[in-house]
Amino acid sequence: MSAIDLGYRAVVLRRGPVSGLIGVRSIVVCGILVVLILGLGIASLGIGTYPLSPAQVVGALLGTDDDTRTRLLVVTWRLPRALFAIACGVALAVSGAIFQSLTRNPLGSPDIIGFSTGSYTGVVLMTLVVGSTGYLDRAAAAVVGGCVTAAIVYLLSVSRGTVRSFRLIIMGIGVGALLGSLNSALMISSDVDAAMLTAVWAAGSLYGLSHAQLWPMVALLVVMLPVVAFIAPGLRQLELGDDAAHGLGVRARRVQATAVIMGVALTALVTAAAGPISFIALAAPQVARRLTRGSGLELVPSALVGAFLLLASDVLAAQLGFPVGIVTVSVGGAYLVWLLAAEYRKRT
Incomplete structure (x- = not known):
């Protein structure tokens, strides 16, 4: 049997009945990203009012540094924030990759099509109306809010029995705008202290998060x-089209429903813990696809790019004294403008 030229170098993985291809470029990109994340993570643990050298940070992490103050700074105070940034970046990037694959559109991100806003609305209702600020309560409210929003957007996007990606994005933007107005109305009509607390949380911040919130999320x-x-x-087969996926034996509706639930749940997980953090879900899958030169769903590279982007944004936010959500909105807004311009040039 002759070999098939795939147009790129790849590694074949086989284990029992399961086999797959992984591009060599993807492996190299993932390796570089892991090194960058580790290096940036160690650097972030040394940055603060009391700066530490990389040797001190590594010593505290490995338990070889006898300085109690250094271990307290690194392990107890700074490490949870860095791990939160990595975990939230992974969750947002994977969620964005899921929805961009489902919609077959680079704008198909949960923060663009309103699902993040729906999760935020659920948390606002739980905080301001029900009066609960517990992590599990907020997580449940975020999941319910995101799923209800996804269902509404999906129903509004159905035309002649099918869902078109462009219609889904437009409907999502509209529903997200309505929910944003509802959130503002709820905060204006609520107690001032509770509204201020919600507004600060809504900026998206990793400050003050500890191991107690980290491990349930992980x-x-x-x-x-x-x-x-x-x-x-x-999902990769669905990118070829529903009919082609059906011909390959894919149960399209089951895969789509599971993907939507997982995408919303991943976004809600971050929203419940740190507030709505925008544009990581939009940018990370696209950056990963350009780095690997892939043409479809790139889960692992997207997750690593998301972890690096959010960790870098949080380091910059800590230096500026801003919540990380402000940094991601500023950088992500510029990226969105560039993406829209690129898509317009592609269509004209």
């Missing part, structure tokens, strides 16, 4: 990511 993330990996082959 546990949920570890449960959800294998589910996403399981449906990833079906």
Whole structure:
């Protein structure tokens, strides 16, 4: 049997009945991203009012540094924030990759099509109306709000029994704008202290998060990511079109429903913990696709790019004294303008 020229160098993985191809360029890009994340993470743990050298940071992490103050700064205070940035970046990037794959559009991001706003609305209702600020309560409210918003956008996007990606994006932008107005109305009509607390949280910040909030989020993330990996082959086949995917034996509706639930849940997970952090879900999958020169769903590179982008944004935010959400909106807004211009040039 003759070999098939794929147009790029790839590594074949086989384990029992399961096999797959991984591009050599993707492996190299992922390796570089892991090194960059580790290096930036160590650097971030040394930045602060009391600066530490990389040797001191590594010593505190490995337990070889006998200085109690250094271990307290690194392990107890600074490490949870860095790990939160990495975990939230992974969750947002994977969510963005899911929705961009489903819509087959680079603008198909949960923060663009309103799902992030729906999760935020759920948390606002839980905080201002119900009066609960517990993490699990907020997480449940964020998931419910995101899923209800996704269902509304989906129903409004159905035309003649099919959902068109452009219509989905437009409807999502409209629903997101309505929910944004509702959130503002709720904060204006609520108690001043509660509204101010919600407004500060709404900026999207990793400040003050500790191990107590970190590990529940990591546990949920570890449960959800294998589910996403399981449906990833079906998502890649759906990018060829529903009819082609049906011909290959893909249960399209089941894969789509699972993908939407996972995408909304990943976004809600971040929203419940740190507030709405925009544009990582939009930018990370596109940056990963350009780095790997891939043409479809790139889950692992997207996750690593998202972790690096959010960690870098948080380091910059800490230096400026701003919430990380302000930094991601500023940088992501410029990226969105460039993306829209590129899409317009492509269509003309």
